[in-house]
Amino acid sequence: MTVDDRFSQDFRETRGDEPLGTRNEIITGPVSDWATDFSHLEPQWSADPYPIQDDLRRRCPIAHTGRFGGGWLPTRYEDVAAIAYDTERFSSRSIIMSNFRPPHEIAPVGGSPPISSDPPFHHDARKLLLPAFTKSAVARQEPATRAFCHALIDTFDGHDVVDAAGDYAQHIPMRVIADMLGFPPEDGPRFREFVENTLEGVNLPPDERIERMSRLFDYLLGQIRDHVDHPRDDLTTFLIDAELYGRRLEPDHVAGTMALLLIAGIDTTWSAIGASLWHLAKNPEDRRRLVAERALLPTAMEEFLRAYAPVTMARLVKQDMRWNGVDMNADDWILLSFPAANRDPAVFDRADEVVIDRQVNRHAAFGLGIHRCVGSHLARMELRVALEAWLERIPDFTLDDPAAVTWSAGQIRGPRTLPLRIR
Amino acid sequence: MKLQIDPERCQGHGRCYDLAPGLFGEDDEGYGKVLGDGLVPPGQEHDARLAASNCPERAISALES
Secondary structure, X not given: OOOOOOOOOOHHHXXXXXXXXXXXXXXXXXXXXXXXXXXXXXXXXXXXOHHHHHHHHHHOOEEEEOHHHOEEEEOOHHHHHHHHHOOOOEEOOOOOOOOEEOOHHHOXXXXXXXOOOOOOHHHHHHHHHHHHHOHHHHHHHHHHHHHHHHHHHHOOOOOOEEEHHHHHHOHHHHHHHHHHHOOOHHHHHHHHHHHHHHHXXXXXXXXXXXXHHHHHHHHHHHHHHHHHHOOOOOHHHHHHHOEEOOEEOOHHHHHHHHHHHHHHHHXXXXXXXXXXXXXXXXXXXXXXXXXXXXXXXXXXXXXXXXHOOOEEEEEEEOOOEEEOOEEEOOOOEEEEEHHHHOOOOOOOOOOOOOOOOOOOOOOOOOOOHHHOOOOHHHHHHHHHHHHHHHHHHOOOOEEOOHHHOEEOXXXXXXXXXXXXXXX | OEEEEOOOOOOOOXXXXXXXXXXXXXXXXXOEEEOXXXXXXXXXXXXXXXXXXXXXXXXXXXXXX
């Protein structure tokens, strides 16, 4: 047996001669016109993006910005779906709209396969992960997830007001993905830092952003080395041992996929749980109905996913082209807003209302096409169990102070402070 | 009524086997599959239509026979 020395040297140090990406000037501050200057990092967007998207859908419907080096924001379902399906003309080489474009040579693998990958490599990298994330595979996590939710609620004893985002929602996906990757459960607070740096640190100065991102990869490298020395039955050891095209994965593929599972596994579900509880705190008739009709929860959950879809993706335009009435340039960003698609009245009746017994709900919260969220079955299990446990233990709750609710900035949107009065 | 999944369109969202577990199942990678011969037993037409109308990829056809 040969020694696995792929991780003995830091894989980042072997990249010295590779091409660099491109950076653009960072532009922040109030948006002058959302049709020509949009930014999903500004507070007005975080606080309530839906009126902005609805307005753009009526008058544009594809908005532009000069920020981030140039990009487009389609707001109709039809356009979002067309781009999601068109991997020939839109690349996933980077899926976080920022002020840095990775070099073209990074395609078709990208920095965090398979979300950052293009065909044909994408299919093979994704196929590796699929069996671990089927509905029946993730069902094995359900008893531990439920017990953990109840343990979190136990800590609310004696409190009249709790932060449902900070004291409940965030911990659930952190614990589940840490268990699946085989990371120490007490490292949760560090994961929050990694998530915020990756997704909300987009407009930081380059040196600071690089330094913060390197902390994530330092941590992952430490975990990988520990798993090389002490293999166990978890996703980290699985990725270390996995093979593609007859050989084990490149070290930066292993680390990039682990980064993806950690980051995408946490903030998205945290946001979905928080947004659902926020809705129920504000809408007592929906809350009372779900407490009384527990079988309705899976249907209601799909409606929360439609109306408060947490995830917006990004693409990069491959070549200059005229596309649905606008002139796109190579390397323009596309901010691929599944939340905007999900509120398009051309596709959804009463698109701007939350209808918890909506029967036909073809929402795109987990994306469309080949990049459908690999963790969607896990996310649905966590969201369902988190809401079931909460409604069973805390059937009666209200927003304590609507003005105190805060929302994350950037492509993943959900409550980050959510004070709820629980008795 | 006969059910079919277009494997070119299915991406494994799993809405069909969530909503109509008597008619659809998952394969080893989470893609949907039609159980049995795809003929919908009497009384399950509602489940069949519900699954077809909730597929985000429009991969399911429910053909009246």
